[in-house]
Amino acid sequence: MKETFEVTKTEAEWKAVLSEEQFQVLRKAHTEPPFKNKYFDNKTAGTYLCAGCDLPLFSSKEKYDSRTGWPSFWKPIAEDTVRTKTDYLLIFPRTEVHCRRCGGHQGHLFDDGPPPTGLRYCINSAALKFVPERS
Numbered sequence: 001m002k003e004t005f006e007v008t009k010t011e012a013e014w015k016a017v018l019s020e021e022q023f024q025v026l027r028k029a030h031t032e033p034p035f036k037n038k039y040f041d042n043k044t045a046g047t048y049l050c051a052g053c054d055l056p057l058f059s060s061k062e063k064y065d066s067r068t069g070w071p072s073f074w075k076p077i078a079e080d081t082v083r084t085k086t087d088y089l090l091i092f093p094r095t096e097v098h099c100r101r102c103g104g105h106q107g108h109l110f111d112d113g114p115p116p117t118g119l120r121y122c123i124n125s126a127a128l129k130f131v132p133e134r135s
């Protein structure tokens, strides 16, 4: 059964509101290069919103340095902000992560993360919009 989303747009509508890079990642499940993206090394306190629909997905509180070159989190900001499905884009199956509200591809989920969850949400910077905490 095809998953349905609260925020839906045609491909042309997404193209009109996203940058080319955001479109390729969010709508085409492309992966940006490691270490050459906006947030992998960002240590500022704040919230990461979905670049497609502005839903808050991750917090700096659960961000850690996975040394992979992508922003990595050990859990999402709240339950049911992201959803997962199995993809077969490589020869082995992976757990794909997408935004609950717009379906935008975020990255992948691995089980080699730190405690307490042991999870690693490996996310593309291009799929996120960072909002620093107000001090």
Ligand code: FE
Residues within 6 Å of the ligand: 050, 051, 052, 053, 054, 055, 099, 100, 101, 102, 103, 104
């Ligand atoms: Fe979204």
